[in-house]
Amino acid sequence: MELEFNPHLLWYVIGYGIFMIILGVIYSKKVSNSDDFILAGKSLGPIVLMGTLLATWVGSGTVTGGPNSIAYSHGIWPGIGYVTPSLIGIMLLMAISAKIRNYGKYTISQVLNMKYGPVASFISTIVIILAYVGIVSYQFKGVGFILHVSTGISVETGTILGAAIIIFLATIGGLMSVAPTDAFSAFLILIGLIIAVPLVISVSGGWSNIAAEMPSERFNLLGNLTPLQLLGFYVPALFLLLGDQNMYQRISASNSNRTTKIGTIGWIIGMLIATPIVALIAFSAKTIFPGIDPGMALIATTLVIPSFIGGLLIAAVTAFIVTTGNSYLLSAATNITFDIYGAYINKHASDKQKLMFMKMLIPILGVIAFLLTSFFPSVLAIQMYSYTVYGAGITPALLAIFLWPKVTKQAGISSMVLGVISTLIWEFSGNPLGINSSLISIPIAILTLLIVTVFTKQKTITY
Template sequence: MTMNTPMLVTFCVYIFGMILIGLIAYLRTKNFDDYILGGRSLGSVVTALSAGASDMSGWLLMGLPGAIFISGISESWIAIGLTIGAYLNWKLVAGRLRVHTEANHNALTLPDYFTHRFEDSSKLLRIISALVILVFFTIYCASGIVAGARLFESTFGLSYGTALWAGAAATIIYTFIGGFLAVSWTDTVQATLMIFALILTPVIVIIAVGGVSSSMLVIAAKDPQYNDLFKGMDWVAILSLLGWGLGYFGQPHILARFMAADSHRTIRQARRISMTWMVLCLAGTIAVGYFGIAWFANNPGQAGNVSQNGERVFIELAKLLFNPWIAGVLLSAILAAVMSTLSCQLLVSSSAITEDLYKAFLRQGAGQKELVWVGRLMVLLVALIAIAIAANPENRVLGLVSYAWAGFGAAFGPVILISVMWSRMTRNGALAGMLVGAVTVLVWKQYAWLNLYEIIPGFIFASLAIMVVSLLGRKPSPAVEQRFTQAEAEFKTI
């Protein structure tokens, strides 16, 4: 395949634009707080769109449309679960976490928050939570790199190995240079690009097939079960897909956006913006996969690539239905989805190593400049490991994401949710919840009992462990309870 010049130009302009934002953010980064949390200065729009973009990775434009294209509308249960989970996360956790992290020694990372919230002098919570972040985020980063590689492979005819490095390079550069501010600002641009692509593409696909009713007739003629919301679904399958929503409570790259808001008062407006963006994006991605069935049914001669890999449905529709310049913009939306999430994950992983392992145990007196540069080097290290994991061309984006999502959701979700809502929670309760959640996901994944998504038993068992161990142990110290009470009072002030 020859290089498509308009698409290549569009991609290059987009990538250089992101790197330019990284350079601007570099000039604004004065210390380690700026590098990993932006000095807690994000307004409602940036908080909302950055949280959304960091959440919706390559699976939004590849994994989920591919699942819908292959199986039909029944795969949309995952979107329903995610919408409910995201709303509850904004409603129950976002504002509270913002005030609780500040009340607990201005914690910059989740391990730092756990350490101070529960007065963990042993630092076990810090070590275990940092290791959980590194293990599951490295897998998560690999999913983003796979999605980027698929994009460059399909668009420019590169080999998978070359596409792997091409897709990851720009993200690594601007994250390395600009840190949290670069990631948040680029997320805002990327979120705008993603919603544009996910509204325009299905509209043009529907028009090309002859309208909604014509599309649905074509789909029904191909296989009536494509229109069945319950196709191949029993209660376990539906519960598993809805269970994805539980993952939101424990995703460090999303929670970091809440922690970085300029105030908990910003959260309410940010919630409205973010949820509107999310609903429109999910509706668009379902429509791409669903109406893509009709278009390729009418054009079977063009279906070769999507028949081999359903995750390419958005890519192929953009290339086939649009002027190359417009197609380049639309395909940049996939790169935006990949880069926005990957950059957040690299930064959170870097901060876990730098703040929670390097500074906490190796160099407690490290200066701000030293920490920033260690953080940058850790971005490179984690990226290289993720690239090594992603090197297998048989990897599927949604499969890698589901494992990492479950790991964070079960290990951190109950701990975060209960820690900001229950003053009686103890350090041993948090430790038990984290370990039980992580181990349950790892074991359940291997044995696939009941074919139930591992996040559900992991979340339930971790929550029970937190409550039982906390109630059986000694009550938290008066200082811990006082900080909790003050944070809760701050949260309730408007």
């Protein structure tokens, strides 16, 4: 079947977009300082916390990349299994959530600075910019896909419009306005996915027809992937989540440790619902639209189910993509403001000056993210690069602070430097042997952390 745009879907996108903007503007009036802008005044309750954690993590990376693209291109079980690294990561974060809240910092770089010093803080800021600008770029592209199926405009034009919307919402109110819209969007998309999945399977001719049309290998445990290829998709997601500044900020923004526990349990439940359903819908879409860009699989199915359900789903998907883009833009701008501008350029900047600098910086980062969309062949390619450069450059050194107090300053800095360098070398070499860079750079970062700690500890004892 050919893609034929449905203009009726656009009204759902516009309607929900207007609702999000109004809600964002209302909550932005509660912002009076940086604590409100970045951590929502540490006031998030369990429902809003669950929603904002889910919506931030399940953005374009899920509905256009991750389980969507993997299920469409490689098989049903690898797509469903993509929830596994998220579950492992969430449970580990829940275990250390009290320690995260006790630190109460605005940025990951500030946490790293306390343990490893200003050099580590500066390196981490650069890594976060490299990774988060990449993540924001495919949120823009996700909106481009949505506007393409709902209006017929080119993906490129839709991407420009998506960039404008995301940049505006990120600028006006920070986390104080992002978190409530996240929560509403999270519940809307869960409802939309649950209703949509049986309808999409039915349009595909039923499960028996899907099974008959698909190559048998697409039903294998690994699909058409090798074990190394599968790990190459799963490992980056795990290591991004374990060190993701957005998640640490949201945990710090909760109003109590009990709220954090309840919110993360709700996050787990949401992931167990959303990820497998996204994979099922994308896998079914292969029989309806066999030749489309894999990133459009789930979005394209909104054209073949009843307009009301399709509109509900596409509005919720739009919301997830937009709020994820908001969050990562805000997070990257926070780093530059506090860890470069406030630490080196204007050490005596007032809170108001930092807030103004951050709001001016967000559009600049947004433009850079937009330019990045032209350098990668697919959403999945951008996603794997962004996840890996962060997962190798920051996560091992960051987790060691909470889990291994004996880790040394030299080890943390060495791990970060080698993690980033090995990722970039492997990526620019075109992933030799078809091996994802995460399977090279993350082990290098972890081994460096262990080995350098052992040798620098011995040196300390000798002296």
